[in-house]
Amino acid sequence: MAATSMGTRRPHRDVRQWLTAAAFLAPAMIGFAVFYFRPTVLGFYNSFTDKELLRPESDWVGLENYREMISDDVFWNALWVTGYYVLVNIGVQTICAIGIAWVLDRLSGSRVMRTLVMTPYLMSNVVVALLFLWILDFRLGVMNAFLDTIGLNPQPWLSSKEWAIPSIALINVWRHMGYTALLLFAGLQTIPKDVKEAALIDGCGEIQRFIRVTLPLLRPVLAVVLVITIIGSFQIFDTVDVTTEGGPVNASRVIYLYIFDQAFARRNFGYASAMSVALFLILAVVTIVQMRLLRANESDLA
């Protein structure tokens, strides 16, 4: 008797559990399907067509867009420019953020300090870009006025091929480093005090302790933070659009600006989709390599 009742009840309970789970998952899954999955599939499809904005019909052109892409100098230039931007942006930002996180962790993690560190992040990208556009103006900006008073030559921060990308990268370091520092600070807080104390007792100096103990234990958090910030960094668009619009010539024409320009100004939607697919593949590879290299799913604490 008992066995049969168990037998009938269990599938019943399973179904109910499934329904409950489905009900909870549905909003996220529907959102994912409609706003992420469908556009992704459509993007892949469009990359094989000659689809144009404002023109309803389009034809299958096979790999034509990809062939065009491989012989497009502006595309390759855009990739290099974006890579250069990511290198400067992530390099400087990560070092600064680790420094800030370390200071926050060592000195005080007071709420006031944490809030102060966050403030640049609270401003919109466009506002920050506009602000620095004025600060870095060649003739009328305060930056060059300041350089002038301390006896240095004014620099064309946003209007020379040499400075455009470093300037834009540093503008975004200024905005994002506090936020990144807070993520790392949270990571530092998870490192058990006894490990640090053990190092202290063993006669480890402050800097040695940071390099030999703290940093290796921070690795999983650092890996995750790097993946997020690098993907975010690859998506640089608005700061460039506001400050240099890709110039001088193509010196700051990052890949998203070029994709946007092809899709919405020149209406070559198929070609822009092909470049997006290429970028997707690059980011996927970068992410996988990074996760492997930094062994993000293993913690040395375990």
Next chain:
Amino acid sequence: MRGKTPALFAVAALALAACGGDDDNGSAGGAATADAETGSTATATADAGGDTAAPAGDAVALTYALWDANQLPAYEACATAFNAANPGVSVTVQQQGWDDYWNAITTGFVSGTAPDVFTNHLARYPEFAETEQILPLNEWIERDAVDTTVYFPGLVDLWARPDGNQYGLPKDWDTIAIVANQQMLADAGIDPATLADLTWNPQDGGTFEEAIAALSVDVNGVRGNEAGFDAANVATYGFGLVNTGGGNGQTEWSWLAVANGWNFMDEPYWGTSFNYADPKFVETIDWIKGAIDKGFAPPFEVFSATGHNDLFKAGQTATTSLGSWEIGDVLAAEFETAFFPTPVGPTGQRASMFNGLADSISASSEHPEQAWEWVKFLASVDCQNLVAETAVVFPAIPEAADRVKAVRAEQGVDVSAFTVHVEEGTTFTFPIADFAADRDAIMNPAMEAVFTGSDTGSTIADANAEVNALFE
């Protein structure tokens, strides 16, 4: 963390890459970068007057879009008058800065939410017409017997495709002139009255170059026409170059190149071959680069970063070329200004681009009849007289344009430097042709390269070949 993270981040990477920069780091959408260009995205409604006449529920709601914030009050006045006269229709005026404006129009076409009527530009309407996003007005013009001869000669033709379809009725026009800082003219010993007779040529720059040399002052107070002038440390440039000019050079170089006998294309309208590689164009650009090297005009680092009117108002330049739509902007300077016409070139004539705007009806409009009534009103003397009172632009109907001159004269401002081109017939038309966006994408970087050290002749020749290949 363990084990699950790679899968999670693979999904995140996919999502982030797929949506093309639509996360918080990059907004590819239309309006998100709105504030960049204009500092504000004003959306104004202008149905205050119309509300009393029209019960809100019954009136057909029309949206009308424009990009110039300075013109917003003028067209709000027109909308108020129109709404009062047409109780069944309620027009709302929207304004967005130039870049966002076109993004919003384009995405509006895709989603079917474009404004019913919008201010169109000669650089943009050919592709909208070609893709059938805007309606031809011919049948309506014929049916209502609209007199298209009331406008300045040539303006109506700008809005007709080669197939005869008319895509807009003229609302205004603009020409180019030069503004000077009166105090700096006096300091340089230049009589403002002589500026109207300046001549220019690409070899020695004529009396125009003499004037801008005299107006240039280095950090030691030495003038550009004096010995010992330090071209590398200039405090005030004699001539404020607007920008590189891309493929149109409307305010930048078109008035010099055409006065040198150059033509943009093989045809005045709808050409299929551009002439950028022509020596007459190349030598014009080389003269400008020479003036930069001599310290008479700001280098690329300066003019590409700061707006030419801002440099002028900040006293960094003594003169700058400008379009008639910018008159109000430079009048806001804290010193006395004077306008003078562009110099006479080797052709024996001055030259100015004659550009004009018109209003087009979106093909997606649900109320094309009412939209047409509004377009007709915008192109009528009633609305253009209202616009004239604000004096921000020259209306397309001569009577209203004269009113602008009168309004400016009452303010003590002489704008004849702009109108002289129309009176003496020294205008040339905006280079209307297909592939405007592709031409921009080729010519903008090419002209930037030219002004940042690349060889003028070969760079322009390469770009020219690329442009002409579009039409093959």
